[in-house]
Amino acid sequence: MTREPPVLSIRGLRKSFGAVEVLRGIDLDVQPRELVFVIGPSGSGKSTLLRCCNRLEEPSNGSIHFDGTDILSPRTDINAVRRRIGMVFQNFNLYPHMTAAGNVMLALRQVLKKDRREAEAIAGEALARVGLADKRGAYPNELSGGQQQRVAIARALALEPKAVLFDEPTSALDPELVGSVLQVMRDLRQAGMTMVVVSHEMGFARAAADRVVFMDQGEIVEQGPPDTVFGAPRHARTRAFVEQIVRH
Amino acid sequence: MPGFAETFLNLAIMQAALPYLLQGLWTTLLLVALVVPLGIAGGLAVALLYRSPRRRVRWPLILYVDFFRAFPPLVLLIFLYAGLPFAGLEIGAFTAVAIGFFLNTSAYYGEVLRAGIESVPRGQMEAARSTGLSAGRAMAWVILPQAVRNVLPDLVGNTLEVVKLTSLASVVALPELLFAARQAQSLTYNPSPIVLAAVIYFVLLWPFVRLLSRLEHRMLAAR
Amino acid sequence: MSQWDRFAETFFNGAVMARYLPDIVAGFFVTVWLAVLVFLAGLALGLALALVRSLRVRPLNALIVLYVDLFRALPPLVIIVLLYFAMPNAGWSPSGFVATWLALTLVLSAFAEEIFWAGILAVPKGQWEAARSTGLGFAATLGWVVLPQAVRVTIPPLTNRTIAITKGTALGSVVAVSEILASAQTAVSFSFNPSPLMLGAAAYIVLFFPVVLFGRWVETRFAWKR
Numbered sequence: 001m002t003r004e005p006p007v008l009s010i011r012g013l014r015k016s017f018g019a020v021e022v023l024r025g026i027d028l029d030v031q032p033r034e035l036v037f038v039i040g041p042s043g044s045g046k047s048t049l050l051r052c053c054n055r056l057e058e059p060s061n062g063s064i065h066f067d068g069t070d071i072l073s074p075r076t077d078i079n080a081v082r083r084r085i086g087m088v089f090q091n092f093n094l095y096p097h098m099t100a101a102g103n104v105m106l107a108l109r110q111v112l113k114k115d116r117r118e119a120e121a122i123a124g125e126a127l128a129r130v131g132l133a134d135k136r137g138a139y140p141n142e143l144s145g146g147q148q149q150r151v152a153i154a155r156a157l158a159l160e161p162k163a164v165l166f167d168e169p170t171s172a173l174d175p176e177l178v179g180s181v182l183q184v185m186r187d188l189r190q191a192g193m194t195m196v197v198v199s200h201e202m203g204f205a206r207a208a209a210d211r212v213v214f215m216d217q218g219e220i221v222e223q224g225p226p227d228t229v230f231g232a233p234r235h236a237r238t239r240a241f242v243e244q245i246v247r248h
Numbered sequence: 249m250p251g252f253a254e255t256f257l258n259l260a261i262m263q264a265a266l267p268y269l270l271q272g273l274w275t276t277l278l279l280v281a282l283v284v285p286l287g288i289a290g291g292l293a294v295a296l297l298y299r300s301p302r303r304r305v306r307w308p309l310i311l312y313v314d315f316f317r318a319f320p321p322l323v324l325l326i327f328l329y330a331g332l333p334f335a336g337l338e339i340g341a342f343t344a345v346a347i348g349f350f351l352n353t354s355a356y357y358g359e360v361l362r363a364g365i366e367s368v369p370r371g372q373m374e375a376a377r378s379t380g381l382s383a384g385r386a387m388a389w390v391i392l393p394q395a396v397r398n399v400l401p402d403l404v405g406n407t408l409e410v411v412k413l414t415s416l417a418s419v420v421a422l423p424e425l426l427f428a429a430r431q432a433q434s435l436t437y438n439p440s441p442i443v444l445a446a447v448i449y450f451v452l453l454w455p456f457v458r459l460l461s462r463l464e465h466r467m468l469a470a471r
Numbered sequence: 472m473s474q475w476d477r478f479a480e481t482f483f484n485g486a487v488m489a490r491y492l493p494d495i496v497a498g499f500f501v502t503v504w505l506a507v508l509v510f511l512a513g514l515a516l517g518l519a520l521a522l523v524r525s526l527r528v529r530p531l532n533a534l535i536v537l538y539v540d541l542f543r544a545l546p547p548l549v550i551i552v553l554l555y556f557a558m559p560n561a562g563w564s565p566s567g568f569v570a571t572w573l574a575l576t577l578v579l580s581a582f583a584e585e586i587f588w589a590g591i592l593a594v595p596k597g598q599w600e601a602a603r604s605t606g607l608g609f610a611a612t613l614g615w616v617v618l619p620q621a622v623r624v625t626i627p628p629l630t631n632r633t634i635a636i637t638k639g640t641a642l643g644s645v646v647a648v649s650e651i652l653a654s655a656q657t658a659v660s661f662s663f664n665p666s667p668l669m670l671g672a673a674a675y676i677v678l679f680f681p682v683v684l685f686g687r688w689v690e691t692r693f694a695w696k697r
Contacts, residue, residue: 054604056600056603056604079603079606079607079608080606081606082603082604082605082606083605083606085604086604086605087600087601087604089597089600089601089604091597093595093597093598093600093601094601095598095601095602095616095620096620097619097620097623106602106605106607106615106616107602107605107606107607110607110611110615111605111606111607111611152601155601155605156604156605159605159606252561255560255561256557256560256561314680314683314684314687315676315680317634317635317683318634318638318675318676318679318680318682318683319638319672319675319676319679320638320639320640320641320652320675320679321638322641322642322644322652323641323651323652323671323672323675326644326652326656326668327668327672330656330659330665330668331482331659331665331668331669334481334482334664334665335478335481335482335665408543408544409635412545412546412547413546414546415546415548415549416548416642418548419548419645426546426548426549426552429552430552430556433556433557438560439553439556439557439560442549442552442553442556442557443553443557445549446545446549446550446553449544449545449546449549450541450544450545453544453545454540454544456544457540457543457544458540460543461540461585464585464589465589465592468589468592468593
């Protein structure tokens with residue numbers, strides 16, 4: 001069996017904000033259909049790593065290839081790449097002046113230039129996929145946090161991305177609403193979506209992740225299957241972090 | 249045809265006109281010193297009276313505020329200056345300006361201060377009263393300071409508008425800055441005095457515009 | 472004749488009012504036309520400046536800030552006088568109408584730029600990021616996501632500012648624009664009676680009072696969001 005090329009390939013990635021170096025040489029490959037779970041203390045650079053992958057942050061150094069495209073090249077049409085990398089934010093960032101369907105349809109109409117009927121059909125499907133077929137006409141402020149985040153996931157899925165980045169998707173949610181979002185993510189994984197998830201939901205990581213990456217101070221300290229990283233971490237820093245998380 | 253600089257920035261003419269313009273500026277500042285405190289006092293009265301639970305009190309106040317927000321100040325001024333004499337009331341340019349601007353600015357200040365007082369949570373008054381402060385003291389020491397802080401950009405902006413408003417006094421021949429500039433222009437047949445007056449206004453008011461801009465952005469950032 | 476009758480005879484003289492009503496009505500339409508032109512041009516120019524500013528090109532932004540500061544600091548009447556009485560020396564003689572229109576447009580555009588720009592800044596960064604992450608470009612994000620939200624917070628201050636500045640059309644009377652105030656003043660000097668002034672005042676109330684009430688309604692209508 002030949003190994004498929006990775007969907008996302010990061011080499012020597014560095015990012016500084018002024019004098020502070022937030023990412024200090026990250027190497028990471030993400031295989032097709034893999035769910036990579038990134039953990040680490042706050043300020044370890046997890047979110048910055050994610051945001052560099054679709055150039056919401058401009059990396060200072062290194063290379064990122066997505067699906068064979070060098071996304072840092074000035075010749076690359078970044079908007080075309082972003083269309084194929086979905087992103088889900090901690091604060092949902094739904095457009096408050098548009099309905100759930102409107103949120104999903106905007107890029108379909110403006111970027112993919114779909115006509116209204118086709119965009120509506122795709123939006124309907126995407127919302128059904130996250131269990132919100134009946135909420136297409138609802139405005140964000142009429143939805144619970146969990147529902148809003150699922151609309152945001154539908155917005156990303158509607159563009160048929162090759163991978164989806166999740167930036168702490170459940171951190172802003174009340175505990176009782178977390179489950180519905182995690183369920184959608186589990187379904188996505190079942191369907192074979194490539195995912196990179198920054199999160200503190202360790203239970204979800206154990207159950208669903210193919211690989212756990214532990215980051216600290218801008219570096220990848222340790223990575224491996226969830227059982228290994230959580231059960232028998234090799235590094236003291238990883239152990240300290242995992243113990244502290246488990247205690248909570 | 250003479251050059252641009254000679255026409256609009258004629259230094260000799262500006263120099264000759266300067267003492268005259270400074271005299272005008274002095275009158276402008278006097279007007280400001282009169283109208284701003286009066287306007288704030290009137291506005292405060294409007295805002296405080298508006299707290300009355302009685303509709304019979306609040307309705308006329310809203311009418312007062314909206315009337316003078318709708319009425320161009322120049323029309324008000326002309327009415328006082330040129331209309332009242334027909335009723336046997338010769339009040340003169342200065343009084344007309346003072347009354348007209350008072351009516352106009354007190355309405356605007358009233359609206360700003362009313363919004364400010366309403367922005368302070370009800371619990372503040374209750375807390376102050378529960379410590380034994382009288383209603384007046386609670387208003388003065390607890391409510392008003394917060395109210396003023398909440399609408400500070402609007403207060404500064406409104407004051408800026410009042411200063412600019414004083415230029416209307418030139419229409420009724422009150423010798424303030426703009427009037428002095430136009431007099432100097434008609435005497436010299438050269439527009440440099442008006443340019444100079446514009447420069448004086450800008451130099452005088454620019455710091456306040458900058459301050460206002462800062463305050464507005466800080467308000468925005470705090471939201 | 473009682474005191475009141477004499478007062479009414481002076482300020483509400485039916486004959487004089489009837490005689491000069493057509494002039495005041497003509498002035499009314501000049502004022503409306505001037506106000507509408509100021510409103511359209513001022514807001515369009517202000518929006519255009521705010522959009523240019525959102526590109527965040529430094530030298531350009533410095534110029535815009537200077538422009539805005541200048542026209543926020545200068546009294547409108549000074550600008551009108553400058554255009555009408557000084558510009559002819561430079562070989563351009565704008566009519567009183569054009570001078571008043573241009574001056575008020577410049578002033579409104581400066582205030583409108585500030586308000587639009589503040590509105591754009593008030594839209595959270597996450598909105599930009601979410602839109603850009605789905606592949607929308609800068610212009611599409613601005614047009615579809617940011618501006619619709621910005622406009623909402625800008626409408627109340629914009630309404631109030633527009634009212635305050637369009638009221639300045641009365642300043643046109645100083646430079647011989649035959650709008651309401653000028654028509655009324657002319658009528659007063661011909662008739663030696665202040666009744667036309669009362670008519671003019673009524674015309675302004677008819678014109679601007681509903682707009683002020685509309686502004687109040689807008690304020691409560693848009694108060695929910697923030």
